[in-house]
Amino acid sequence: MADLKVQFCGVNFKNPIIAASAEPTLSARNMKQVIRTGAGGLVAKTVTDSEAMRRLTRMSKWRYLDEEHNVCRGKIPRLFTFYGRTGLAEETPEEWMKELKEAQTSALKHDCALIGSVAGTTVESWVTLSKMMEDTGIRLIELNFGCPHPSEMKGTPTGMLVGQDKNAASDITHQVTRSVKIPVIIKLTPQVADVVDMARAVQSAGGSAVTIINRFVGFCLDIETGRPYIHGWAGVGGPWVKPLTLRWVSKVYTALGIPITGTNGVYDWKDAVEFMMSGATLVQLCSVVMLKGYGYLGKVIKGVEEFLDRKGYPSVREIIGVAAKAAMSYEEMESLPRECALIVRELCTNCKRCMRSCFYNAIEVKEGEVTIGEACRGCGICTCVCPVPGAILLRHLCVYPPS
Template structure:
């Protein structure tokens, strides 16, 4: 049986799957339901001293959208978008800390780890919230520099407004790291130029981990009414964000190779994605949107299937998969030259490949197709559209 245990920032987790800080972790009751699903960790909804960010949650709006970015009715499809405007924890810190203590007490019985998340608008506030969160007993703490909504709220200097100001973000990180003993994870916004450099700077400032990444800000018009969905700009995410997130995770992994822990979030839909996040270099994977779409049972299923996958593949430990795909990535200039090969025995002459060959390599011989080798660059477009397995192959050019 595979061993799913992971070490994250010196804290032992029974498996690498976490419930991300959001509505599924809004209070002790919700966190308990996450823990009952068997996840290794639960990150509490972000506790804040910003009244504006607490008040915003009382007017939360979010919608599951289908592939055409229309509001879903009934079943939420695999390729959904979760589009929403919402704030941080409802309660003032003093009250919210009771929820944290309750969740911590439950966690001690079920072997899960409860992680605090905080957000302030002043450096002194970040430090104060961090100390109070540490006093409550959390073994790890996340600083939320990624929340997209403050960007739309003039004067609210938190979340993404911090994550886009690297100097200020490092100042906060250093102040918090000096004030508390628990390891700090910094959750960043993806809407910046360079998260590799930034991760290094956060590490120097005292972060033990980076959480890559929070959600994007988006905009979706309703073409029937000519108005924006849910009143205007909003946070956007869903399974489609995965490759964008994995780009940053893999690049941070390749640059720092374990000198900084990585928590992955933004686009993990199921256990397959958890594996992809880990193979890209994430130590743990946080999930939110899929849980909001399919319920807490979704988490339990992913923990179970992750274990089955590891058993099937012979991975004994999560660390056997850690960063292996990122480590195997090669630069553009080192890619081998390839070429398409057609198998005329099974090609059905459907000509789909002809439509996608923009290099003029796929040729129509009247009753069969053939590849003009001097023109074929081996792009593989033909392979992707061919409906018959094995009719097209892409091989290394000899």
């Protein structure tokens, strides 16, 4: 059986699947439920000194939306949208540290690595909260520079507002990392032009790792009533976000080589493998756990293990970053051999579906048969829209016409 163990900033994880900071980790009771699933770790709900962000959790509202962005009732599709608002941990920092210590006792028993999460309102409170966190015996801290809601709330300079300001993000990272001895992970927001640039800034300021990436803010509405769901703007995400997240996971991995924990868009074990192949060492799950329950984490771990065994990988560590490293620059792509579409005559039904989607005008009807001409540049769209599997193939082109 493949070895699932990974090291992250010097801390051992028995496997790379962890629960993200959110409602499934919002109390010692909830964290213990995560721990019992066999998850490699968990990130506790973010603790804050912002009363507004604590109050917001009491007004928590969530909707699963389907592919047409209608509110789901019972049946939730795989590519759901999770639209909602919540705040941070409801407890005061002092109360929260007690919850953390209780969870930590259980985590140690079950070899589950507990990560604390912090969001302050001033540089001083970021530091104070991080030190309080370190004093509980926790071995890793995540700074939440990505919470989507503060931008809509007055008087809460936390979360995304910090993550969008390179100077503030660097300053807080610097002050926290020089004040605590344990490694600090920075959780970034996707709502910046260049996540690599922000990751580089927090790395230079002392951050040991990055979490890529928190949720976007969206606006989803009901056209029958002409009103937004849950009264207004909210965090938005779901499994469909995965390619956007993986872009930044892979870019940060190749540009900086900093340890990455990936979040935002995982539905199942296959997504977790994709996150790791893009460069994440740890993979965080949230909204799918809220949908399917704590036990689902165990299924994801099993799925990753079975995949590794089927492919003959001795260790999960071998897949980290393989796809990111295989990605070519546009310059490198110029030297790739040219491809051309090839119609398999025996399978083609002459339905002409391919012609409707060929915008290089390379497909014509000649003597009653759909035919690929010299204008074909091997873009591949016809192979996707053709209704008969295998009726159009892509072939490397040495001489035209292809044989």
